[in-house]
Amino acid sequence: MRYPDLLASVGHTPLVGLPRLSPTADVRLWAKLEDRNPTGSVKDRAALAMIERAEADGTLAPGATILEPTSGNTGISLAMVARQRGYHVICVMPENTSFERTQLLRMWGAEIVYSPAQGGSNEAVRVAKDLASRNPDWVMLYQYGNPANPQTHYDTTGPEILADLPEITHFVAGLGTTGTLMGVGRFLREHKPEVQIVAAEPRYGELVYGLRNLDEGFVPELYDESVLTSRYSVGPHDALMRTRQLLHEEGIFAGISTGAILHAALGLADRAAGSGQVADICFIVCDGGWKYLSTGAYEGSLEEAEQAISGQLWA
Amino acid sequence: MAIEVQIPTILRTYTGGEKTVTADGGTLADLVADLDAKFPGLKDRVVDDAGLRRFVNVYLNDEDVRFLDGLATPLSDGDSVTILPAVAGG
């Protein structure tokens, strides 16, 4: 495929079958390889869409500074787009993220403000909102509430999936900002109302839930429960086990949130096979495993790996 | 009937620091009432007049109860219930 520049190549990702992990000939799993985007994650779509919308409505002027709370991937994607479009990026990122996230952000020229590990992304959002209020000329695109985030999945990811898999029965993705699930979910519901839209939410170590009070809990403004059929919480043991299984059985080297998503997808696959249904289950490979190598996720026993990533954010 | 309940850090002041407690109940609402009898005050932190509090998620065997029957979700012996504050990613 030929494109005029790198940004034009965002999206158009392959959908690959998983013959070894699919339980029967009638229940098939399909992986949408979002790691094949320029920075290696699904977030390139949202970052590009948010910047283009802000350029179109005049929010972003040449030379502007973009501020964003992020656990890493969105910041890396924004930095990649900003480098080409001439903006400066400041990311507020929790300190309990992999070393590679810091390296990649710096590589694409972003500045990093660390937020405390305790409280995870919720704390990054709070710190970024505070910084934004004190620097009114900075532009916060705010992925948790920016309609361009789900809209790009409605406009691109959803149609790509339906074109490649018209027989789709289930769609499974991770739940971070909820952009992927809201956008693809709405698109699929409009075109195939019977499709099940299933969320796999990462369950982290205790540190991440260490808020001072329950009112510090955070639900992204974009989240609309009515788009989903069900929502599962997947812990590090299951997520790591599936990440390794995907690597060993199908050769796909994915990040840890993809393992969590695969865990939910395999649960649905087993249920469909058990009740004799025909199912075509599409799930998102959010990113590759590269930026988690230093965490130890792929080495030693599962217990050692679980220990190694405890307290870290992986979505 | 015994149901294992995982308590998040911020609510452990009610359970004397216990991370996992057991309680009984035919439904999630019954379970929350039983928890409140054992650990007074816990209920108000988890539910309000409208149902589950906005920033609290409750999972039955890893599935979000909002997609089951909410507080009316039936429970069985051996089930595991996890209470967590809502957190984001991205």
Ligand SMILES: Cc1ncc(COP(=O)(O)O)c(C=O)c1O
């Ligand atoms: C690795 C990874 N997995 C899953 C997600 C969740 O995607 P979304 O923000 O669209 O809900 C993200 C980003 O938020 C991510 O970076």
